Structure formats: C-alpha cells, structure tokens
Amino acid sequence: MSDTDKPAEPDNGWRQEYWRRNLRLMITLLGIWFLVSFVCGILLVEQLNEIVIAGFPLGFWFAQQGSIYVFVVLILVYALRMDKLDEEFGVDERDEQGNRL
Template identity: 55%
Template sequence: MSDKQKHATAYWKENLKYLLILLSIWFAVSYGAGILFKDTLNEIKVGGFPLGFWFAQQGSIYVFVILIFVYVRLMNRLDKKYGFDD
C-alpha cells in the first residue's frame, strides 16, 4: 500500500468518526429531547412554549445547522492535516 493510499484511508476513517459523532449528537437532540424526554422538558418554558415542544419544532434544526458549521471546521482541519487542502 502506497503512502498516499495510507493517508487517504486514515483520512476517510477520521472523517467517518466525525460523521458518526455529529450525527449521534443530532439524533440525541432531535429524538431524545423532542420525543423521549419531552414530558420532562415540557416543565420548562421558553418564550411561553414548553421546552420539549421547542426542541421538537425548532431546536433540532438549530442544532443541525450548528453541527454543519462544526463539521466544516473539522473537515478543514482534517484536510490540512492530511494535505488535501489544495
């Protein structure tokens, strides 16, 4: 296996690790906060609305957008680390 192939394999493994972590966070927020822990979170009010409702309607979307920016930042660092930032 050439050195370039080793770098590409390591790059892809690290990319998949980032994807799994970020998608797990998004799943936990959207499914966990919006569905599983809805009743507990509904005891807290945000802007007059129950927090569980807020997460189900808007919170998971906000978290997803934030995770997109985090992913871009992580990938830029990863590109520089492995020399794919041409």
C-alpha cells in the first residue's frame, strides 16, 4: 500500500486494530459457515449419515436443517460482537441524545 509514502498519522493505530479484529471475527464465522454446510452437509455426508439422531441421519440433517440454524446464529453472533467492537473503538453510531441507532 502507498500508506508508507505519507507521513504517519498519529491516531491511526486504532484503525488497523479495529479492522484486524473485524477481519478475524469475519474469518472465524465464515470458517464455521463453510464447515456446517459444505463439509458436514456435502463433503462428509456419507460418513455422518452413519450416525442417526431422532431418526435423522446426521449428514442429511446438516444439509436440510442444521446448516440453516447455524447460519442464523452466525449472523446474530456477528451483529452482537460488532456492537461491542464498535463501542470499544468509539465508532458506534449515536443520535444527538447519545442513544445507539
């Protein structure tokens, strides 16, 4: 990047740190996204189908039910964690009264 050409901006350390932590969270969650759908639901489906819970072969369950539940939880975790991260770095959005938008 051409950042090195410019004189260093003194208060920009927080930007890199914020972004690094955002990316780390994102990559972890996308890893789980790939794991439940593509790995459990498609690549390892036959092996997991050997295990049957409440009538569901496990691989089949991941493909038709489990992956969807996990997707919903992943987005919720992302939104909650980002709330905290934004607040910690002071980049959360607030109205004139200081309430979160």
